Amino acid sequence: MKIHLSSVFVDDQEKALRFYTDVLGFVKKHDVPLGEDRWLTVVSPEDPGGTELLLEPSGHPAVQPYRTALVQDGIPATSFAVDDVRAEFERLRGLGVRFAQEPLETGPVTTAVLDDTCGNLIQIVHSE
Numbered sequence: 001m002k003i004h005l006s007s008v009f010v011d012d013q014e015k016a017l018r019f020y021t022d023v024l025g026f027v028k029k030h031d032v033p034l035g036e037d038r039w040l041t042v043v044s045p046e047d048p049g050g051t052e053l054l055l056e057p058s059g060h061p062a063v064q065p066y067r068t069a070l071v072q073d074g075i076p077a078t079s080f081a082v083d084d085v086r087a088e089f090e091r092l093r094g095l096g097v098r099f100a101q102e103p104l105e106t107g108p109v110t111t112a113v114l115d116d117t118c119g120n121l122i123q124i125v126h127s128e
Contacts, residue, residue, distance in 0.1 A: 005041070007054035008077050009063045010118040013040050016055040019117050023095055024080075026053065053078075058119060067119050074100060076113055076123035085110040085126045 010016035017040060020026045026042035029052055037059070041052040058064065070077060082088045085103045089112045093099065100121050101113035108128035116122050 003051050005052045005054055006078060007056040008116070008118075008120050008122075009058040009067060010055045010116075010120070011058055012118065013038055013055050013057060016040075016116070016118040017042070020053070020055065023092065023097060055118075071119070071121055074113070074121065077116075077120040079111075079123040079125050082124045082126055085112050085124055088112075088124055 008016075017028065017031075020042045021028060025045065027045045027048065028040070029043045029048070030039055030041040032039040037057040040055045042055065043050060043052050058067070067077070089099065089103050092114060098115045099112055100115060101111070103110055103112045109125060111123055111125045113121050113123050
């Protein structure tokens, strides 16, 4: 068994697609119209057959309180692996990305937490 799909709730799918592709560097995999919303997924260009991230519409009434609580408590909605947290932090900050947590080393793990502009905190991480 392996993880095939994960999701993050987003306020605006088109805005999320631009951020996750143009800024974070993912590539669009699926874009299927479903009424007002879309089945919209992105993947890593390094693993196009790997785990997909669904940019899930946040219309369900439970989503807003859930996301608000996570952001207020500084809890990331998900985590992405990178080769070098500090280099990725500098690259993203140069693109105007706002960080809730600058790079932090905790033993063999380095993390940073960014705002995805769509209602979520996202952690980037590298483990030695």
